[in-house]
Amino acid sequence: xxxxxxxxxxxxxxxxxxxxxxxxxxxxxxxxxxxxxxxxxxxxxxxxxxxxxxxxxxxxxxxxxxxxxxxxxxxxxxxxxxxxxxxxxxxxxxxxxxxxxxxxxxxxxxxxxxxxxxxxxxxxxxxxxxxxxxxxxxxxxxxxxxxxxxxxxxxxxxxxxxxxxxxxxxxxxxxxxxxxxxxxxxxxxxxxxxxxxxxxxxxxxxxxxxxxxxxxxxxxxxxxxxxxxxxxxxxxxxxxxxxxxxxxxxxxxxxxxxxxxxxxxxxxxxxxxxxxxxxxxxxxxxxxxxxxxxxxxxxxxxxxxxxxxxxxxxxxxxxxxxxxxxxxxxxxxxxxxxxxxxxxxxxxxxxxxxxxxxxxxxxxxxxxxxxxxxxxxxxxxxxxxxxxxxxxxxxxxxxxxxxxxxxxxxxxxxxxxxxxxxxxxxx
Numbered sequence: 001x002x003x004x005x006x007x008x009x010x011x012x013x014x015x016x017x018x019x020x021x022x023x024x025x026x027x028x029x030x031x032x033x034x035x036x037x038x039x040x041x042x043x044x045x046x047x048x049x050x051x052x053x054x055x056x057x058x059x060x061x062x063x064x065x066x067x068x069x070x071x072x073x074x075x076x077x078x079x080x081x082x083x084x085x086x087x088x089x090x091x092x093x094x095x096x097x098x099x100x101x102x103x104x105x106x107x108x109x110x111x112x113x114x115x116x117x118x119x120x121x122x123x124x125x126x127x128x129x130x131x132x133x134x135x136x137x138x139x140x141x142x143x144x145x146x147x148x149x150x151x152x153x154x155x156x157x158x159x160x161x162x163x164x165x166x167x168x169x170x171x172x173x174x175x176x177x178x179x180x181x182x183x184x185x186x187x188x189x190x191x192x193x194x195x196x197x198x199x200x201x202x203x204x205x206x207x208x209x210x211x212x213x214x215x216x217x218x219x220x221x222x223x224x225x226x227x228x229x230x231x232x233x234x235x236x237x238x239x240x241x242x243x244x245x246x247x248x249x250x251x252x253x254x255x256x257x258x259x260x261x262x263x264x265x266x267x268x269x270x271x272x273x274x275x276x277x278x279x280x281x282x283x284x285x286x287x288x289x290x291x292x293x294x295x296x297x298x299x300x301x302x303x304x305x306x307x308x309x310x311x312x313x314x315x316x317x318x319x320x321x322x323x324x325x326x327x328x329x330x331x332x333x334x335x336x337x338x339x340x341x342x343x344x345x346x347x348x349x350x351x352x353x354x355x356x357x358x359x360x361x362x363x364x365x366x367x368x369x370x371x372x373x374x375x376x377x378x379x380x381x382x383x384x385x386x387x388x389x390x391x392x393x394x395x396x397x398x399x400x401x402x403x404x405x406x407x408x409x410x411x412x413x414x415x416x417x418x419x420x421x422x423x424x425x426x427x
Contacts (some may be wrong), residue, residue, distance in 0.1 A: 008303055032321065032322065033322060036318060036319040039349075040319060042292045043310060043311060043315060046308050047308045050304055050305040050308060051305065053301055053376075054298065054302060054305060056303045056348055057297055057298045057301055058298065059289065061295065064291045068288060071280060074415065075279050078276050078280050079277060082273040082277050084271045085266060085273050085370060088266055090271055090280050092259060092262050092266055095259055096259040099259055099275065103252035103256060106248050106249050106252060107249055110242065110246060110249060111243060113238055114242065116238060117239065117242060119240045120231055120238060122233055124231040127228040127231055128228055129353075131225055131228060132222045135221060137226050138217045138218060139209055139215060141213055142212040142214065145207060148203055148206055148207045150241065151203055155199050155203060159196045159197065159200065162192055162196065164226060165189060166186065166189050183257060258266055281323045297363065299361070300359055302361075306357060307356075311349060311352045314348055315349070349397075353394065353397045353412075354408055354409045354412045357372060357415055358412050359414075360415070361411070361419075366422065368419070369419040369423055370423075372415075372416065373387065373394075373423060374390065380426075381426050386424055387424065394416055395413070395416060398416055399413060400413060
């Protein structure tokens with residue numbers, strides 16, 4: 001990087017052309033031409049430096065553009081992953097809701113089956129109690145039938161005894177038949193026999209009634225036993241169904257726990273993807289901001305290069321004009337024109353230095369401090385003597401006395417002083 005050299009000596013007395021005028025004025029013109037050429041060379045070096053900086057900025061901008069494209073691709077991948085995770089989480093949530101709905105339906109069905117099971121158990125208990133009651137009544141009827149049969153057997157035995165006794169009395173003889181006591185005894189026996197026959201008929205009727213009641217009781221007992229068997233079979237089937245439902249409920253509960261764990265994992269994964277998405281977006285925004293800043297710096301460097309080229313062209317034309325007027329015959333006219341041209345060159349060069357210092361002062365991060373003193377950003381400061389020499393050269397060009405009434409030159413001079421103090425601190 002080229003340093004700002006000391007300001008060239010610009011004499012105010014232009015020499016005449018070669019071979020004309022007094023020979024004492026020839027060295028002044030040659031010195032002026034040499035200074036102008038040196039200034040042109042220095043400006044050419046600055047243009048080359050600006051081209052190098054511009055190329056570096058373009059390379060940095062291209063690198064940042066590639067990084068931004070990479071970040072955009074990562075952002076797109078992160079968005080796609082986030083959307084996939086969101087879809088998977090929604091699907092798992094739907095599955096959990098379906099499992100929860102199935103579990104609730106199974107639980108309600110199990111409750112209904114439990115209620116039905118309890119009702120059937122109560123009906124079975126009632127049927128068993130009714131069966132026990134009918135068995136007791138049947139046993140009582142059987143006991144009564146046994147007693148009636150025993151009584152009937154006794155009456156039949158008495159009837160046979162009385163008939164035999166009556167037959168024995170009839171065979172005894174006619175005399176006994178005419179006796180009053182025998183006749184009365186026979187009538188008594190006949191009456192007893194008739195009473196026994198009546199009792200036997202009544203006992204038969206009671207036995208038939210008891211047998212019919214026993215038959216009815218047995219039929220009721222068989223119906224109650226069949227109903228109890230039906231209730232028992234239905235109760236067993238409902239018990240099996242209840243066990244299957246309880247097993248399904250336990251399966252649904254385990255499935256719900258598994259889905260809850262999976263949903264939590266998906267939520268954690270989704271949160272991680274959202275954090276990655278946010279981080280990639282922040283990196284993309286930072287890269288875009290850096291790209292925009294680089295674009296602004298590139299535009300400013302291009303503007304500075306164009307300004308330097310314009311100033312170099314002006315100085316080149318000034319040198320050509322000085323070379324052309326050096327051979328003129330009129331020394332006074334040439335001197336006046338030379339002074340005007342040199343004054344114009346100084347004015348334009350000073351204005352360029354003012355604009356350059358203002359552009360350096362507007363750069364962010366203190367980059368303009370290095371560029372103002374002709375250094376690459378972040379390069380080490382060579383030394384305080386060289387820095388002071390460059391500062392004096394720029395101070396002579398930017399001093400408010402050299403630019404009266406120019407507020408931009410005053411601000412540039414203030415920035416020069418501040419930048420000089422900061423650069424001194426970096427030595």
